Amino acid sequence: MDLLQILRQGDALTQGVALLMLVMSVASWVVILWKLWFLRRVGADILAGVSAFWQAASVAEARARLADLEREPLVSCLVDATEPPTGGLAAGGDRAQQLTRSLRDALHGLTDRLQFGQVLLATVGSTAPFVGLLGTVWGIYHALAGLTGGGQVTLDQVAGPVGEALVMTAAGLAVALPAVLAYNVFNRRVARLEATLEGFAFDLRDLLAGKS
Numbered sequence: 001m002d003l004l005q006i007l008r009q010g011d012a013l014t015q016g017v018a019l020l021m022l023v024m025s026v027a028s029w030v031v032i033l034w035k036l037w038f039l040r041r042v043g044a045d046i047l048a049g050v051s052a053f054w055q056a057a058s059v060a061e062a063r064a065r066l067a068d069l070e071r072e073p074l075v076s077c078l079v080d081a082t083e084p085p086t087g088g089l090a091a092g093g094d095r096a097q098q099l100t101r102s103l104r105d106a107l108h109g110l111t112d113r114l115q116f117g118q119v120l121l122a123t124v125g126s127t128a129p130f131v132g133l134l135g136t137v138w139g140i141y142h143a144l145a146g147l148t149g150g151g152q153v154t155l156d157q158v159a160g161p162v163g164e165a166l167v168m169t170a171a172g173l174a175v176a177l178p179a180v181l182a183y184n185v186f187n188r189r190v191a192r193l194e195a196t197l198e199g200f201a202f203d204l205r206d207l208l209a210g211k212s
Contacts, residue, residue: 028182031182045074046196053075079204082099099205132171
């Protein structure tokens with residue numbers, strides 16, 4: 001009895017659980033593959049961008065270098081955030097306070113970009129085993145119902161429901177494990193990139209705080 005035959009013999013709940021886990025698996029793998037590409041790309045851009053900024057003779061020259069260098073504008077977003085506010089309460093306080101506010105807001109935006117997809121991976125990793133468990137319990141219920149239906153019990157009567165239960169258990173783990181592993185790996189990588197950006201923002205604030 002193959003997997004497709006087991007699913008075809010299942011009821012609407014079994015097929016719905018299987019479809020849900022398929023969607024969760026596809027979504028998590030799309031995010032995993034995209035984040036592998038994205039984090040490698042931005043990691044190289046951040047290191048090159050920070051190095052190019054400090055090698056420039058002026059902030060204007062650094063902006064020009066970053067525009068030609070960065071494929072993902074992360075470092076340049078922090079540099080652009082150092083522009084003096086034009087009015088309102090944002091222009092209040094001294095230059096150091098203005099820079100603190102603008103760089104903090106820019107960092108929050110960059111953090112959201114770097115962490116995109118993490119919530120989905122965490123959700124899939126934490127819920128997929130329980131979704132599979134639902135299918136497992138339902139398959140066991142069908143097996144027990146077949147045993148209590150009266151008459152002679154044959155192997156075919158319980159093989160299908162037990163097969164459903166085993167498949168759902170394995171599917172839940174198969175969906176959850178890649179998501180959990182990817183979440184942990186990406187979380188460490190994102191934390192390192194965030195630390196690099198925060199350090200650059202701190203140095204940038206110190207550099208420009210004394211300038212009018």
